[in-house]
Amino acid sequence: MKEIIEELIKFRNERDWEQFHNPKDLALAINVEAGELLELFLWKDPSDANPNKIKEELADVFAFAFLLADKYKFDVREIVLEKIKKNGEKYPIDKAKGTAKKYDEL
Amino acid sequence: MKEIIEELIKFRNERDWEQFHNPKDLALAINVEAGELLELFLWKDPSDANPNKIKEELADVFAFAFLLADKYKFDVREIVLEKIKKNGEKYPIDKAKGTAKKYDEL
Amino acid sequence: MKEIIEELIKFRNERDWEQFHNPKDLALAINVEAGELLELFLWKDPSDANPNKIKEELADVFAFAFLLADKYKFDVREIVLEKIKKNGEKYPIDKAKGTAKKYDEL
Amino acid sequence: MKEIIEELIKFRNERDWEQFHNPKDLALAINVEAGELLELFLWKDPSDANPNKIKEELADVFAFAFLLADKYKFDVREIVLEKIKKNGEKYPIDKAKGTAKKYDEL
Numbered sequence: 189m190k191e192i193i194e195e196l197i198k199f200r201n202e203r204d205w206e207q208f209h210n211p212k213d214l215a216l217a218i219n220v221e222a223g224e225l226l227e228l229f230l231w232k233d234p235s236d237a238n239p240n241k242i243k244e245e246l247a248d249v250f251a252f253a254f255l256l257a258d259k260y261k262f263d264v265r266e267i268v269l270e271k272i273k274k275n276g277e278k279y280p281i282d283k284a285k286g287t288a289k290k291y292d293e294l
Numbered sequence: 295m296k297e298i299i300e301e302l303i304k305f306r307n308e309r310d311w312e313q314f315h316n317p318k319d320l321a322l323a324i325n326v327e328a329g330e331l332l333e334l335f336l337w338k339d340p341s342d343a344n345p346n347k348i349k350e351e352l353a354d355v356f357a358f359a360f361l362l363a364d365k366y367k368f369d370v371r372e373i374v375l376e377k378i379k380k381n382g383e384k385y386p387i388d389k390a391k392g393t394a395k396k397y398d399e400l
Numbered sequence: 401m402k403e404i405i406e407e408l409i410k411f412r413n414e415r416d417w418e419q420f421h422n423p424k425d426l427a428l429a430i431n432v433e434a435g436e437l438l439e440l441f442l443w444k445d446p447s448d449a450n451p452n453k454i455k456e457e458l459a460d461v462f463a464f465a466f467l468l469a470d471k472y473k474f475d476v477r478e479i480v481l482e483k484i485k486k487n488g489e490k491y492p493i494d495k496a497k498g499t500a501k502k503y504d505e506l
Numbered sequence: 507m508k509e510i511i512e513e514l515i516k517f518r519n520e521r522d523w524e525q526f527h528n529p530k531d532l533a534l535a536i537n538v539e540a541g542e543l544l545e546l547f548l549w550k551d552p553s554d555a556n557p558n559k560i561k562e563e564l565a566d567v568f569a570f571a572f573l574l575a576d577k578y579k580f581d582v583r584e585i586v587l588e589k590i591k592k593n594g595e596k597y598p599i600d601k602a603k604g605t606a607k608k609y610d611e612l
Binding site: 314319322323325326328329330332333335336337 | 526531534535537538540541542544545547548549
Binding site for chain 4: 401403404407408411414415416417419420422423424425427428430431434435437438440441444445446447449451454455456458459460461462463465466468469472476477479480481482483484486487488491493496497498500
């Protein structure tokens with residue numbers, strides 16, 4: 189992951205784009221890219237979306253997510269593992285197994 | 295990253311949630327989490343958002359993005375580096391430097 | 401508003417699109433269009449976004465929002481006025497005045 | 507629609523919130539609410555979402571969409587009818603009938 193972040197920052201700095209990349213606009217960018225990803229599934233069965241396009245839009249989501257993580261010096265591995273632990277408390281196996289209910293409805 | 299994906303899948307399988315995790319709903323989930331991340335910046339200066347909450351919502355975005363990548367067996371490092379290369383062609387340094395314009399307006 | 405909804409439904413039916421317009425995909429469509437609207441503000445000061453493009457993307461948000469309202473036979477005027485009343489309880493004037501805090505932080 | 511917009515503005519002004527309601531944050535708010543609407547459909551069949559909750563989240567989408575329209579003094583009826591006309595050119599009936607393809611794939 190270090191390599192990805194370094195490449196993203198190199199790309200950004202070569203274009204002098206850090207001035208635009210405040211955390212709020214990076215969060216906006218994640219939403220914009222997430223919306224483009226979602227569009228690939230619109231009006232379709234899940235299996236009918238185009239994997240090559242999904243690959244590109246998902247890569248964009250990751251790119252801005254990594255850049256936002258870098259802004260706060262978050263370690264992506266650490267914050268995801270921490271969140272999994274926290275979600276484990278919200279969704280204990282015995283209550284959450286086999287149901288898609290939200291934690292406040294379990 | 296392998297470890298993150300393995301932990302996410304373990305969490306999912308312990309709860310028998312794979313049945314819900316089709317690609318379309320995973321793309322939905324990314325959008326839902328991206329929206330919760332965005333809410334932390336709403337009506338605020340970028341610097342006034344709460345980093346602890348950002349950490350959690352961003353972790354959720356990553357979690358579903360990794361799960362969607364896993365569905366298609368995408369290598370995250372590979373697809374992001376590939377996209378950086380492609381974006382380099384859309385945004386050549388000499389044209390894109392210092393401007394936030396979209397590629398079709400350069 | 402009746403006229404707008406009638407025109408939207410006429411447009412949809414002429415194209416035989418009702419088969420695609422289930423409530424879930426309409427909610428997806430609202431998100432996709434909201435993302436396109438958001439993109440017009442990305443990396444920009446609020447005043448630098450292009451009003452002509454905003455007009456079009458906002459119109460798309462309205463279009464799918466009206467179609468989703470129609471699916472459930474919601475009266476848009478009624479549901480918005482009802483929500484204003486409910487929000488008035490969550491955000492009492494004396495507590496909410498001049499602050500952008502969320503109701504659970506007031 | 508006039509009445510809705512007047513009530514929304516009254517609600518906003520009583521709380522002195524106009525200072526926060528720049529167009530960019532209103533577009534953010536639309537996305538945040540659209541995400542909350544989308545969450546009601548997550549992991550579910552379209553028919554399993556809760557209409558009472560949909561009513562509330564959809565009302566929030568409408569509320570911020572009307573407030574953004576008001577910022578630019580757009581007439582909602584006019585911009586939607588205009589967009590329907592424009593979409594009619596992108597999706598001519600004979601080509602678009604019965605297919606969910608995007609206009610650039612027709």
